[in-house]
Amino acid sequence: EFRKGNNKNNSNVRIDVMSNQQILHIAGWNTCGFYRRASTVLGSLSVLFPAKLKVVEHSFPSRADYRAWLIDGNFRDCFSDSRARGHTASPFVWFSGKASAEPSKEDVESFLGGHDDTLEWCRNFCSPCETGDVEKATMVDDGHSIDHDYDYDLVVIGGGSGGLAASKEAASLGAKVAVLDYVKPSPHGTTWGLGGTCVNVGCIPKKLMHQGALLNEAIELDTGAFGINKGDLQPHTWEEMRLNVQNFIRSLNFKYRVTLREKNVHYLNKLGRFIDAHTLEVRDKKGKVSTITSSRFLVATGGRPTPLACEGGELAISSDDIFAMEKSPGKVLCVGASYISLECAGFLAGLGHDVTVGVRSILLRGFDRECVDKIGTYMEAHNVAFKRGVTPTKLEKTANDQIQVTFSDGSQDVYDTVLAAIGRMADTPKLNLEALNVETNAKNGKIICKYEQTSCPNIYAIGDVMEGCPELTPVAIQAGIFLARRLFGTSTQPMDYVNICTTVFTPLEYSCVGLSEDDSIDKFGPENIEVYQSSFMPLEWSLSSARASHNAFTKVIVNKSDQERVLGIHYLGPNAGEVMQGYGAAIKKGLTFKDLSETVGIHPTSAEEIVTLSITKSSGADCSAGSC
Amino acid sequence: SLSVSATTTTSSSSSQKTTPPPSAQQNAPPKPAKKEDVIFEATADQVQELVLESPVPVLVDVYADWCGPCKSLTPALEEMTIKGGGMFRLVKLNADNEQSITGAALGVRSLPTIFAVRDGTILNKF
Numbered sequence: 001e002f003r004k005g006n007n008k009n010n011s012n013v014r015i016d017v018m019s020n021q022q023i024l025h026i027a028g029w030n031t032c033g034f035y036r037r038a039s040t041v042l043g044s045l046s047v048l049f050p051a052k053l054k055v056v057e058h059s060f061p062s063r064a065d066y067r068a069w070l071i072d073g074n075f076r077d078c079f080s081d082s083r084a085r086g087h088t089a090s091p092f093v094w095f096s097g098k099a100s101a102e103p104s105k106e107d108v109e110s111f112l113g114g115h116d117d118t119l120e121w122c123r124n125f126c127s128p129c130e131t132g133d134v135e136k137a138t139m140v141d142d143g144h145s146i147d148h149d150y151d152y153d154l155v156v157i158g159g160g161s162g163g164l165a166a167s168k169e170a171a172s173l174g175a176k177v178a179v180l181d182y183v184k185p186s187p188h189g190t191t192w193g194l195g196g197t198c199v200n201v202g203c204i205p206k207k208l209m210h211q212g213a214l215l216n217e218a219i220e221l222d223t224g225a226f227g228i229n230k231g232d233l234q235p236h237t238w239e240e241m242r243l244n245v246q247n248f249i250r251s252l253n254f255k256y257r258v259t260l261r262e263k264n265v266h267y268l269n270k271l272g273r274f275i276d277a278h279t280l281e282v283r284d285k286k287g288k289v290s291t292i293t294s295s296r297f298l299v300a301t302g303g304r305p306t307p308l309a310c311e312g313g314e315l316a317i318s319s320d321d322i323f324a325m326e327k328s329p330g331k332v333l334c335v336g337a338s339y340i341s342l343e344c345a346g347f348l349a350g351l352g353h354d355v356t357v358g359v360r361s362i363l364l365r366g367f368d369r370e371c372v373d374k375i376g377t378y379m380e381a382h383n384v385a386f387k388r389g390v391t392p393t394k395l396e397k398t399a400n401d402q403i404q405v406t407f408s409d410g411s412q413d414v415y416d417t418v419l420a421a422i423g424r425m426a427d428t429p430k431l432n433l434e435a436l437n438v439e440t441n442a443k444n445g446k447i448i449c450k451y452e453q454t455s456c457p458n459i460y461a462i463g464d465v466m467e468g469c470p471e472l473t474p475v476a477i478q479a480g481i482f483l484a485r486r487l488f489g490t491s492t493q494p495m496d497y498v499n500i501c502t503t504v505f506t507p508l509e510y511s512c513v514g515l516s517e518d519d520s521i522d523k524f525g526p527e528n529i530e531v532y533q534s535s536f537m538p539l540e541w542s543l544s545s546a547r548a549s550h551n552a553f554t555k556v557i558v559n560k561s562d563q564e565r566v567l568g569i570h571y572l573g574p575n576a577g578e579v580m581q582g583y584g585a586a587i588k589k590g591l592t593f594k595d596l597s598e599t600v601g602i603h604p605t606s607a608e609e610i611v612t613l614s615i616t617k618s619s620g621a622d623c624s625a626g627s628c
Numbered sequence: 629s630l631s632v633s634a635t636t637t638t639s640s641s642s643s644q645k646t647t648p649p650p651s652a653q654q655n656a657p658p659k660p661a662k663k664e665d666v667i668f669e670a671t672a673d674q675v676q677e678l679v680l681e682s683p684v685p686v687l688v689d690v691y692a693d694w695c696g697p698c699k700s701l702t703p704a705l706e707e708m709t710i711k712g713g714g715m716f717r718l719v720k721l722n723a724d725n726e727q728s729i730t731g732a733a734l735g736v737r738s739l740p741t742i743f744a745v746r747d748g749t750i751l752n753k754f
Contacts, residue, residue, distance in 0.1 A: 250694035
């Protein structure tokens with residue numbers, strides 16, 4: 001984006017990165033109204049700002065001559081952008097490094113567009129930026145040129161949320177793209193199809209099983225009060241749920257294969273390993289080895305569960321296995337206090353299993369402490385046993401095929417299934433990144449990047465495999481799309497990793513956006529922080545006597561030194577994900593507490609509690625909501 | 629190679645012999661055929677023999693194990709095929725296992741997908 005003039009008084013004005021002169025070419029036929037309009041506007045700008053803009057006009061005597069040059073003469077095919085290749089109208093406007101009087105196929109840089117795109121670009125050229133500095137993602141030149149002779153423009157390693165999104169976007173911008181996806185079976189032999197962690201062993205099956213648990217809970221706790229006769233309820237059938245969840249996942253795998261084909265992305269079910277910066281050795285299921293070459297690579301291999309290191313640790317399964325277990329998991333020990341452990345423990349307990357969570361220190365590290373405590377309390381009241389301050393030291397198989405676990409405090413217990421959810425490691429060990437000097441974090445294997453570019457310029461990384469990327473599907477997707485646009489389009493927009501909404505699907509669901517209370521205090525000082533909070537009973541739960549102690553909770557943290565700017569919003573209650581989504585957009589636009597309190601609530605909902613907050617933590621007043 | 633042009637005419641330019649259209653008058657329903665004579669589970673490399681070179685018209689049923697609607701449709705197709713007494717065949721293709729044919733070649737986008745093939749040409753599909 002361009003900024004007009006030099007406002008020397010405002011020290012926050014950044015010197016425009018594009019202070020060098022830009023050269024724009026505009027071609028059209030000389031009586032075409034759109035061509036004349038666009039070239040008039042461009043002409044005026046180049047007269048007003050000759051140091052910033054030079055315009056070269058190419059006017060054809062007739063529509064036929066113009067189309068002969070553009071289409072038959074293949075000028076538009078000099079551009080890799082699919083918009084340019086499909087452009088038939090007049091004018092045709094592009095950036096070039098040279099101001100040659102005749103259109104030169106060798107000197108094209110990128111395609112701007114037609115009449116409308118040109119006028120929009122001119123408006124941006126003239127108008128000052130309203131929201132201050134716009135960060136540009138300045139990546140290192142990786143030497144990519146349109147006329148390389150590698151097999152592909154881009155090879156994406158990993159067909160998960162990030163990899164698939166990036167590959168489709170790159171292909172739509174004209175790049176020749178391949179996606180490698182290959183699932184190394186879990187230690188227990190579980191494997192799955194195209195789509196990555198989220199689709200196969202993450203978000204999708206997790207949310208479905210969580211939904212199953214919520215249904216079960218609603219039937220147990222709520223139906224009576226509404227006069228619904230739940231009859232003689234049979235215990236949960238694990239096998240039925242597992243079959244339907246797995247069938248749904250397979251249908252998604254199928255859909256992804258169809259979509260890749262339709263978007264012209266080559267799908268290779270092969271495992272890749274770098275030989276050099278442009279060459280990948282690939283191996284298929286049968287062990288057959290070949291090589292493929294590419295101008296650019298995108299590593300989107302994600303992560304895999306960290307195994308239990310103690311004696312007998314191999315007896316434990318992981319989240320890779322739980323959603324496909326053929327027999328009911330029975331009595332379960334979940335080792336770990338991450339959201340994976342708690343979400344699994346939560347739905348298992350909700351479906352009637354005997355569940356224990358083994359926690360080494362604190363629950364849900366990184367999340368707001370007050371909210372996490374409430375999650376723990378709720379789960380304890382919901383048939384989840386917690387063993388705190390312990391780790392498993394030994395696992396052994398018993399005579400009747402169960403697992404006896406010995407803990408670090410000496411206690412022992414027997415379980416049917418032990419689920420190890422103690423962390424995830426980046427799936428980089430077999431890629432041979434060391435040979436390319438790609439910098440990784442030694443502790444977790446994650447790749448260190450700037451603007452998703454690694455220390456080897458033509459190799460990029462997004463998603464869970466990238467250091468500093470929140471391990472969330474939508475983050476990987478958006479980062480992948482933005483990167484594809486920067487690599488094969490004209491974008492300079494960086495990915496924004498701040499203020500991302502997230503939800504933990506524990507039995508009491510928790511969603512948040514922005515900072516936790518502790519991080520807010522650390523960053524701005526306790527004197528600058530105010531917390532508005534409310535503890536309330538969702539209307540849907542009010543009739544059920546069994547839920548009398550199930551309070552929901554919400555709080556908003558604001559910065560008193562900046563017009564009560566909202567730093568973080570936290571919500572514990574039903575439909576947490578649905579409640580929080582819109583606030584992500586509001587925070588992006590600089591939401592203040594005043595904006596929130598002037599928003600009229602939707603009644604009766606739980607979401608309206610957020611816009612009717614009034615009681616502050618500092619006042620010491622009781623924040624339990626009374627009746628309306 | 630598989631001919632993928634969809635046409636609704638019954639004329640055929642292939643060198644295979646053409647099948648006569650079913651006669652309009654049937655005095656009695658045909659005798660039910662034996663399942664193994666008219667219903668086939670095919671792999672990609674059997675398509676040439678079972679489908680393209682079939683002496684009778686073929687319904688190709690592209691399905692998958694995880695597909696609910698397929699579980700309803702396939703038995704119905706099988707029943708009709710047996711009742712048809714050999715007038716036409718049913719050839720089943722598993723979309724997960726035979727991606728080389730069902731993916732790029734046949735362009736199957738959703739399941740189930742049924743093709744009607746006669747004399748080596750796809751006449752119709754749904």
